Amino acid sequence: MKYFLICFLWLYAHPSFAQAPPAQTLTADTTRKIEILGARHLRQTELPNGDVFRTLAGNARVRQGNTYLSGDSIVLNNTTGIMEVFGNVHINDADTVNTYAQYLRYVGNERQAYLKKGVKLTDGKGTLFTEDLEYNITSGIATYKKGGRVLNGNTVLTSNGAVYYSDTKDVYFKENVQLNDPKYKISADSLMYNTEFKTAHFIAPTNIESESGNIFTRSGNYNLETGEAFFYDQSLLKDSLRSATGRSIAIDEKTGIVNIEGNGKVVDSANQVILLGGQIFMDQKKNTFLGTRKPVMIFYRDNDSTYIAADTLFSGVKLRDTTLTTKLTSTDTLNIQSLDKAPSDSIRFFEAFHHVRIFNDSLQAVCDSLYYSTDDSIFRLYQHPLVWNGQSQISGDTMYLYTKNQKPDKMEVFFNSFVINHPTRGIFNQISGRTLNAFFTEGKIDVVHVRGNAESIYYPQNDDSAYTGMNRSSGERLYVYFLNQALDKVKFIQQVNGILYPMDQRPADQQYLKGFLWQDNRRPKHKLELFE
Numbered sequence: 001m002k003y004f005l006i007c008f009l010w011l012y013a014h015p016s017f018a019q020a021p022p023a024q025t026l027t028a029d030t031t032r033k034i035e036i037l038g039a040r041h042l043r044q045t046e047l048p049n050g051d052v053f054r055t056l057a058g059n060a061r062v063r064q065g066n067t068y069l070s071g072d073s074i075v076l077n078n079t080t081g082i083m084e085v086f087g088n089v090h091i092n093d094a095d096t097v098n099t100y101a102q103y104l105r106y107v108g109n110e111r112q113a114y115l116k117k118g119v120k121l122t123d124g125k126g127t128l129f130t131e132d133l134e135y136n137i138t139s140g141i142a143t144y145k146k147g148g149r150v151l152n153g154n155t156v157l158t159s160n161g162a163v164y165y166s167d168t169k170d171v172y173f174k175e176n177v178q179l180n181d182p183k184y185k186i187s188a189d190s191l192m193y194n195t196e197f198k199t200a201h202f203i204a205p206t207n208i209e210s211e212s213g214n215i216f217t218r219s220g221n222y223n224l225e226t227g228e229a230f231f232y233d234q235s236l237l238k239d240s241l242r243s244a245t246g247r248s249i250a251i252d253e254k255t256g257i258v259n260i261e262g263n264g265k266v267v268d269s270a271n272q273v274i275l276l277g278g279q280i281f282m283d284q285k286k287n288t289f290l291g292t293r294k295p296v297m298i299f300y301r302d303n304d305s306t307y308i309a310a311d312t313l314f315s316g317v318k319l320r321d322t323t324l325t326t327k328l329t330s331t332d333t334l335n336i337q338s339l340d341k342a343p344s345d346s347i348r349f350f351e352a353f354h355h356v357r358i359f360n361d362s363l364q365a366v367c368d369s370l371y372y373s374t375d376d377s378i379f380r381l382y383q384h385p386l387v388w389n390g391q392s393q394i395s396g397d398t399m400y401l402y403t404k405n406q407k408p409d410k411m412e413v414f415f416n417s418f419v420i421n422h423p424t425r426g427i428f429n430q431i432s433g434r435t436l437n438a439f440f441t442e443g444k445i446d447v448v449h450v451r452g453n454a455e456s457i458y459y460p461q462n463d464d465s466a467y468t469g470m471n472r473s474s475g476e477r478l479y480v481y482f483l484n485q486a487l488d489k490v491k492f493i494q495q496v497n498g499i500l501y502p503m504d505q506r507p508a509d510q511q512y513l514k515g516f517l518w519q520d521n522r523r524p525k526h527k528l529e530l531f532e
Helices: 002-013 527-531
Strands: 035-038 041-046 052-064 067-077 082-093 097-107 112-122 127-136 141-144 148-152 155-159 161-165 170-180 185-194 199-202 206-210 213-217 219-223 228-238 243-252 257-268 273-283 288-292 296-301 304-309 312-319 346-359 364-373 378-382 386-389 392-395 398-404 407-424 427-441 444-458 469-483 486-502
Touching (some): 067 097, 243 273, 257 288, 273 312, 346 527
Antiparallel strands (some): 035 052, 041 052, 155 170, 161 170, 185 199, 346 364, 364 378, 386 392, 444 469, 469 486
8 A cells, every 4th residue: 555655646746757548458358357548647667576557646537348437546456457546436337326435445357346435326216325335346236334324315224234236226224224214213123125116125123113103013015105014923003092913014104094914903002992803904094993804802991801703893983963962871981982082073983793792791792783882882782682691681673782880781672672581490581572671780680671562471489499380471561670680570560461370380382482582502601702
């Protein structure tokens, strides 16, 4: 190096040296030959070992194939094809990649460039900045190991190390990777980024931060231009209201649709709601979600949870009907306010479609469809629902269920109402009528009021709890009272017709009311059944 600097200083001190001739060939390798294109001054020196040096000063320019190299001065070893370029270094590779620096050591036979001080590489799509860069022109691969950054439009990426591939416009960043974009801030240990398509590929634990929340992933890709993203390996989306995870997550920022597939899970911790499913769709613009592929929704509070399974589960937000002057009220403490903390003029609702099953420690149910609204806190069960509470089964065309502390508090059954109480083998207490109201105490059925064509079959007991007979009665209205979940007393209002049969004289055709159907086989016995 000292020799090169002496040559350089001596050259400027003796301006009478010959001007550089054009296009002189300096190597015999025609495929990698280096040609001098021009310089204000040129000096040739031969060392005792036979090495020949050419020193170019002042706008020095050389060429190797389609690669042009220039700088303030160039010192070239004609024998080895190695040269050093000092000041305002510029490498133009086939008019596609341009590299700038203040110092260059270039190995011509390998087409390998070592650049230092203020290095800048640009390919028309992105610009790389660093203080120390290795660049192989043949392969188009550039590497920095001591820190650098890449500017791609409004996106800035920094890292301790990186490998740039000019052919594909990919950059592999590693160690302390930071991506800063007007919409996002991404932190990772490693990251692949394409400057042409503005696509980030995640290959290590990564945190994506935005105004709306965070995304934690180990694998995936995100197109900063189109707003489309795909995440894998149980990635996690989280904001102030909810979190979502799944085997794979696809996000379309333009439509606001999020598609979660495989072990999908959405948690709304503020409202204590969890949705599980093989596939979950979230509409971030409309604040809706839909679960399919064996979805299960869980309303959880303390040690008591309600599980709902169906073919399809859906939740959305609708505007409150301000034209209504009255509304139903409830003390339901499920506390499902709104998954998105919607304004007071909005209502969060939940729907379940086909093969609906419900499990709670106090109550179990099946039906074809279900609707729940935060406006009135009523579970509406449609199309021949069945509800079980303790020893009792309740059925009808439609049911409205009110809850308190996630336990049944009141139930309204419309049309073809039927209650079966089965305290022991061979005994079926029965109640039927047009409509029915059931009231619960501490989650246990307590009183039932039947209106319209009321009928009952009741097995009274003596003080020793022995059954004394079968009472079959009918009337317009009746009240039924329960004790410890067993039918205790039947009270008819208005005129009643009835008959009491001794236990050993019960007619076989009188032991069941019309419509009797005990369906305990359909009753969910455990919450795990809902996941099958």
